[in-house]
Amino acid sequence: MLKRLLPLALAAASLPACLAQAPAAPADQPLKAIPYSPSLDLTSMDRTVDPCVDFYQFVCGGWRKSNPIPADQASWSVYAKLANDNRRLLWGILDQDAKLTHRTPIQQKIGDYYAACMDTDAINALDIKPLQPELDSIAAIKSRDQLAAFLREGASRRGLYFLMAGAEQDPKNAGTMIVGVEAGGLGLPDRDYYTKTDAKSQDIRDHYVAYMAHLLVLSGESQTQADADAAATMKIETNLATASLTRVERRDPYNTYHPMKIADVDALIPGLQLPAYLQLQQVPTSVLSNVDVAQPKFLAALQTELANDPLDNLKAYLRIHALNAAAPSLSTSFEDAQFDFYSKFLRGVPQMQARWKRCEGQVDRNLGEALGREFIARDFAPSTKQKVTVMTEQIEQSMQQEIQNLDWMSPETKQAAIAKLHAVRNKIGYPDKWRDYSTLTVERNDYYGNAQRSRVYQQKRDWAKVGKPVDRTEWGMTPPTVNAYYNPQMNDINFPAGVLQPPLYDPREDDAPNYGNTGSTIGHELTHAFDDEGRQFDGQGNLRDWWTPADAKGFEEHIDCLRDQYATYVIVDDIHINSKLTSGEDVADLGGTLLGYEAWQKQTAGMHLANRDGFTPDQRYFIGMGQWACENERPENQRVNAITDPHSPGKYRVNGIVSDMPQFASAFGCKAGQPMVAAKACKIW
Ligand SMILES: [Zn+2]
Secondary structure, three states, X not given: OOOOOEEOOOXXXXXXXXXXXXXXXXXXXXXXXXOXXXXXXXXXXXXXXXXXXXXXXXXXXHHHHHOOOOOOOXXXXXXXXXXXXXXXXXXXXXXXXXXXXXXXXHHHHHHHHHHHHHOHHHHHHHOOHHHHHHHHHXXXXXXXXXXXXXXXXXHHHHOOOOEXXXXXXXXXXXXXXXXXXXXXXXXXXXXXXXXXXXXXXXXXXXXXXXXXXXXXXXXXXXXXXXXXXXXXXHHHHHHHHHOOXXXXXXXXXXXXXXXXXXHHHHHHOHHHOHHHHHHHOOOOHHHOOOEEEOOHHHHHHHHHHHHHOOHHHHHHHHHHHHHHHHHHHOOHHHHHHHHXXXXXXXXXXXXXXXXXXXXXXXXXXXXXXHHHHHHHHHHOOHHHHHHHXXXXXXXXXXXXXXXXXXXXXXXXXXXXXXXXXXXXXXEEEOOOOOOOOOOOOOOOOOHHHHHHHHHHHHHHHHHOOOOOEOOOOOOOOOOOOOOOEEEOOOOEEEEEHHHOXXXXXXXXXXXXXXXXXXXXXXXXXXXXXXXOOHHHEOOOOOEOOOOOHHHHHHHHHHHHHHHHHHHOOEEEOOEEOOHHHHHHHHHHHHHHHHHHHHHHHHHOOXXXXXXXXOEOHHHHHHHHHHHHHOEEEOHHHHHHHHHHOOOOOHXXXXXXXXXXXXXXXXXXXXXXXXXXXXXXXXXXX
16 A cells, blocks of 8 residues: 655556657557657747746647547656557567467466456456456345445455455554555545535536446436435435545545554544454564554544435445446446546546457556566666666765755755765666565466455555565556656655657767656756655655754745745646645756756766757757657546646646746846746746
């Protein structure tokens, strides 16, 4: 159970597709190599625009015009396009491993997982049958006691339904793993969907209730019964949502940290019989005096539901959540229903992703380090790892210098900050040791069973961590992932091999665009260690205040500058950025671009850098930086992201940042009063 992971970009609800500019192979063919595009692409620009007026349009205008959103995507971006090409490469690996006769155990697992997923005839012939035992067990529940036993006994196959529980790093003692209990149980993407009173939110709720009823009808219920059950479930979820913290509240780690004795947790929610559940998971009793309950108010609300709701309503909730969770592993009619609500209606996506893409996604989700191992063996150059390692160390040196030069921070806090910086662990490419999947059985003719056994494997692996020292070598993303993250409790920055490819990291290009693009990304993740959330953890990952009160106050005032700046930006319609939600990412973007710039300056000090394509070296740094963020997005998806995504839209991740940087203004000769020169430039790190 990973509680806090600060990625560069939101894992897209439906990752990339399409191929508008991929001439190397027809759209629906696996790739053997990713088509090259450079990290500074002149054809992506719109040079008719003044860079001091709209830099984002200047660097991305061409890209945006020639890269319409594919029919199976909610949005489309440089990152999404690379991720999509990468998926076609993985498709080739899976397709090959499915067909090979002499295979390694890893090739057998990923090849057969993929082949079973592709066998839609077999999946459709089974229809709802694989889920029937679960539905029968729900139907057989006759008492609240039996309800608790049902939740507990099947949890390793499908979780606890109403909430999440698992191993987590002890926030105050980051070297050990304890039991964490988190809120959950909602079918809409955020608790705000249940509480907002505007007409659009009401419309979304109405569609959601209709979707739940549709699932029940597909499972054999009458429409009348299904409507009543969906309405009852909506009521339960609304009560749970009302008691859940908002995303902004959850950004404060103290709001989600409540160490309790298991007896006290049990007293808070006796209806769940948690001690019996933990016993079943073989959790050692020695750790039960310190269970972290993220949201006690949520547990109290859940207890009210478990104790007072008619049993039939709770059973309806379970049926709906069982169907929704299983839909991707069931027949086409269930998959279609889920797509129609979550993708088509909620995010405006016209068309479902091709089957191969969904199956590749399932393998990455369930056997990610096995697939990753095959990917690394074929597609990751050791020279890239070396070069990016050097770049990362340079950026850390720049951070140290920035800290030393700050005029608002006291010497004590500076010393503690530098100690934390030195403790950051750099992870580049792939894990030092690979996950062992030998206990997971994958059958070529049992897709549903594979999905279920994968969950059991992961649950077992997770629970086995409790009471043991933290494994600091573990990764929270798979190697092919086109993304990066910082984890404050591990105090590590992570750059999977997937993100270290052109047009992001480009070995054929010179330093300027590479430090602008990948250098800024490394700086972004490193700055998360010192953003308003990350700064609350120390070098070992403990939640501990190492700041003097005056420095903490000074820091918050500096961030308020960015919060005020970003709150003025409009996402879509009249929806502004919720800059209390995005402030950590905005700080990381600003810090990252500055650190990338300074590291590049040092890297190229004393070299004679020539102009290229009519641009100075400094201009090329900023163009390289801006071009990582080129994107197009459907308005429906923008509305979802306005609520759920802690990142600002690409346009502001470029324009908001450069307008705060005097280095940018001097590179392009921008003058005070022009849009890309902020009236009040924010600087934090
Ligand atoms: Zn980030």
